[in-house]
Amino acid sequence: MTTQPTDQKTETQTPGINTVAVHGGDDRERAHQAIPMPIIQTATYAFADTADLIHFMQQKTWGNGIEGREEYGRYGNPTVRSVEAKVAALEGADDAVLFSSGMAAITSLLLASLPTGTHIVMTDDCYRRTRQFCLTFLKRLGIETSVVPMGDYEALEAAIQPKITRFIISESPTNPYLRIADMERIAQIAARHKVRTLIDSTFGSPVNQHPLKYGIDYVIHSATKYLGGHHDLLAGVVVSRRDRIAALRDARGVLGGIVDPQNAYLLERGLKTLGLRVAQQNATALAVAQYLEAHPKIERVWYPGLPSHPDHEIAVRQMSGFGGVVSFEVRGTLEDTSRFIDALQIPYLAPSLGGVDSLIEQPALMSYYEKTTEERLALGIKDNLVRFAIGVEDTADIIADLAHALEVI
Ligand code: PLP
8 A cells, every 4th residue: 555644634635644554554465364464583584496596686686685575684574674664654755774773773874874084963952872873983983973053054054064064963853852953944954065864753753744845865763762652662763765775774784783573563563553642642742831831830841832942933834743742840959850750650750752651751860860960051951851751641640640749849
């Protein structure tokens, strides 16, 4: 089934996001007539005889095999392929390639694409391991990174070094302040300088935004988050044009970061309810953000769906929902903030986001624990900052839980 996601119905009735989430990428020819794609748990694939092997070798494109069969588990797997087709359909893309984690997706794409002596421009307020990979690992390979303030498009363009810069990398929404990249503007800057663009769309999900339609070259997701949606798997995905994905699939065969078939199966299962889950998370997050913004014990709320957010206008233009993460500053100290978190009954105190269970964390004590208050402030992380990743529990129960916990401080 060829499907393109859409948020609004057109006259030709393009399938909606929930139809694509259930049927996108289906081939309808599945083994044993099973409705879910089975878990093809194998490390290698047999050839009927030498003639079959020779036929395969003559037809194959390296690492991408040939239509309908695989050679070896590191190069591909039918369960994995099925999920790749579904994610591509959800993003309105040619193709997608799955990895064993979001970081495996990011590191494999950059390692495969960047020769020594090249340069990246990256926006700040991004996942700290991506920044760490670029600023330390890639630096050792002679690849430099300039980090520019999110939202400063003049600085972004000025940081581009002619013929040396190869990638502009941004997240949208970002972590933890949920800043929104103006993707059209980034794509225009990149086109002027012949630079490729990459958006980490993990916090947005394909329900809320489609970066490719603005001219972005690569979309990445930590599929561990919304795509999987149940806090039970690690996976990552890169979505792009067919030829670029074919090249990256070849690279995955060398770098080795393919997801295993069990996790691919869980991911496909999770993807079928992506639209339903994210719609609920969007709605609760907006209600929570509005509730917290009006609460006297909250100093500031960061949510792109609120007019007070610095990127609200871009978010309204670019997104059909504002996502399930709300960040906010509690009026009080690090310890007050911890007491509030400990008083909550519904969310687990845990890193990650995007699943059915709500999760909450104080970034100062989670991702930035080893840093001093001053070092954290230099990175923009306040002691009283909370990141609330909303699940699919009832909105009223989540708000009642917040109200009760705020009473203890
Ligand atoms: N990108 C973003 C925005 C993330 O938040 C994360 C993880 O938290 C990653 C990438 C890395 O993904 P994974 O944990 O699946 O390796």
